[in-house]
Amino acid sequence: xxxxxxxxxxxxxxxxxxxxxxxxxxxxxxxxxxxxxxxxxxxxxxxxxxxxxxxxxxxxxxxxxxxxxxxxxxxxxxxxxxxxxxxxxxxxxxxxxxxxxxxxxxxxxxxxxxxxxxxxxxxxxxxxxxxxxxxxxxxxxxxxxxxxxxxxxxxxxxxxxxxxxxxxxxxxxxxxxxxxxxxxxxxxxxxxxxxxxxxxxxxxxxxxxxxxxxxxxxxxxxxxxxxxxxxxxxxxxxxxxxxxxxxxxxxxxxxxxx
Amino acid sequence: xxxxxxxxxxxxxxxxxxxxxxxxxxxxxxxxxxxxxxxxxxxxxxxxxxxxxxxxxxxxxxxxxxxxxxxxxxxxxxxxxxxxxxxxxxxxxxxxxxxxxxxxxxxxxxxxxxxxxxxxxxxxxxxxxxxxxxxxxxxxxxxxxxxxxxxxxxxxxxxxxxxxxxxxxxxxxxxxxxxxxxxxxxxxxxxxxxxxxxxxxxxxxxxxxxxxxxxxxxxxxxxxxxxxxxxxxxxxxxxxxxxxxxxxxxxxxxxxxxxxxxxxxxxxxx
Ligand SMILES: Nc1ncnc2c1ncn2[C@@H]1O[C@H](COP(=O)(O)OP(=O)(O)OP(=O)(O)O)[C@@H](O)[C@H]1O
Ligand SMILES: [Mg+2]
Numbered sequence: 399x400x401x402x403x404x405x406x407x408x409x410x411x412x413x414x415x416x417x418x419x420x421x422x423x424x425x426x427x428x429x430x431x432x433x434x435x436x437x438x439x440x441x442x443x444x445x446x447x448x449x450x451x452x453x454x455x456x457x458x459x460x461x462x463x464x465x466x467x468x469x470x471x472x473x474x475x476x477x478x479x480x481x482x483x484x485x486x487x488x489x490x491x492x493x494x495x496x497x498x499x500x501x502x503x504x505x506x507x508x509x510x511x512x513x514x515x516x517x518x519x520x521x522x523x524x525x526x527x528x529x530x531x532x533x534x535x536x537x538x539x540x541x542x543x544x545x546x547x548x549x550x551x552x553x554x555x556x557x558x559x560x561x562x563x564x565x566x567x568x569x570x571x572x573x574x575x576x577x578x579x580x581x582x583x584x585x586x587x588x589x590x591x592x593x594x595x596x597x598x599x600x601x602x603x604x605x606x607x608x609x610x611x612x613x614x615x616x617x618x619x620x621x622x623x624x625x626x627x628x629x630x631x632x633x634x635x636x637x638x639x640x641x642x643x644x645x646x647x648x649x650x651x652x653x654x655x656x
Numbered sequence: 657x658x659x660x661x662x663x664x665x666x667x668x669x670x671x672x673x674x675x676x677x678x679x680x681x682x683x684x685x686x687x688x689x690x691x692x693x694x695x696x697x698x699x700x701x702x703x704x705x706x707x708x709x710x711x712x713x714x715x716x717x718x719x720x721x722x723x724x725x726x727x728x729x730x731x732x733x734x735x736x737x738x739x740x741x742x743x744x745x746x747x748x749x750x751x752x753x754x755x756x757x758x759x760x761x762x763x764x765x766x767x768x769x770x771x772x773x774x775x776x777x778x779x780x781x782x783x784x785x786x787x788x789x790x791x792x793x794x795x796x797x798x799x800x801x802x803x804x805x806x807x808x809x810x811x812x813x814x815x816x817x818x819x820x821x822x823x824x825x826x827x828x829x830x831x832x833x834x835x836x837x838x839x840x841x842x843x844x845x846x847x848x849x850x851x852x853x854x855x856x857x858x859x860x861x862x863x864x865x866x867x868x869x870x871x872x873x874x875x876x877x878x879x880x881x882x883x884x885x886x887x888x889x890x891x892x893x894x895x896x897x898x899x900x901x902x903x904x905x906x907x908x909x910x911x912x913x914x915x916x917x918x919x920x921x922x923x924x925x926x
Contacts, residue, residue, distance in 0.1 A: 528706075535735075
């Protein structure tokens, strides 16, 4: 009984180690393949469009919603002890340091990472990846690299956009609804922030982008078993990358903030 | 004659779990030679080609292409070797997010310094060979099964590789188109001296294009000889395959009885 349970745990652990090793190996190969020729500009542009430009509406809407809800909570909370003025300061802190990067990362893992997993998964089960190999094209170089570059460049930009939208979301609520002075809001929003915070936010965006692209591509590339496999790839890619985004967020915050 | 075979399959064995697909297959293909591989459905013909391409790793034995053992190459070298090989997949495996033109021109764009116009010319030429002129801007999803297969064929020959591997290039094509593909393969062989391995179930084109014919049976290569000798091969399996008879040693399980026979065995109630 106990032996069997241990057996199962051991087997699970082995599988997990195996997967971690596989992921690390493929990630290494992806980074190594970045400078290799030929550089496929149209392909990269398509990914920029898919990852970056087409994600703008999602990022704008979610950032707006989250920043406004947060502002509501803050102004309500601070009203309890007559400190409404602090709401805009904390709003700035929260949006720039956490909300913008994490919300953008999570939304993008759902929008972009899952699409990558589904696309590569379909290519895998329909032998298109084998066909790439046979045409002497490294799938890592052809498929992974543009996606990685696009996500690594676009995620910080989208995080920046999210901060900008978050600023105006807070503005709309605190100034428009709660009736604070617009002049005060503009000054207070940045009061607790330094340039360092923007840098941290963008670094987080970069790291999240790398996580999203690598996990999405890896899950797709390792798809097995027809339609069911293709169905599982995006799901597990979203779960895995969301988890790693949250874990990475914790450590990045802890490390970069000291 | 060149001493070293271009493709050398030595004692190749491959199993998937408990299922042994290939056991101890030996095949040599010399430069400029055209080998046709025959065999029942599911005997491992595709697995053989995938081993030659390096898409699968052999369990035992090895495949050498131009003297280089495929399974021992690192990825860079492997891709170098693959540039010389064109492969035509059984299910075509076209890139479905690209047009026909982009599919056929894919390797030209990546591996040559040809200009756009030159690529377009070569693509038109290849599509012309397989009777698909004017389909340049269609998507794979807009093609019929046979058209896909022909686009896959065009994609495989676009780079003018020295070695061509065809996995059932004519299955699902009408007899006329089958003959056209056979002729294209022969032309490639005579004009460019390419070395080819063709898998087919079509005996007519097999005898037309083959310098040698190999028959895979239960994971082994039981015959590999010139077409004329192959026809006279006394092995009952070969003879049954050539005649296309259901009765004989070829099938593992006995075939269902013929109608006439079954009626004789179980006469209908009068
Ligand atoms: N990836 C795989 N995993 C497990 N078994 C496989 C795999 N690929 C092939 N097989 C098995 O290997 C055997 C040979 O398959 P293969 O595709 O080579 O047949 P084939 O000779 O090409 O047949 P056909 O003429 O129908 O195309 C089949 O029985 C199949 O079940
Ligand atoms: Mg096959």
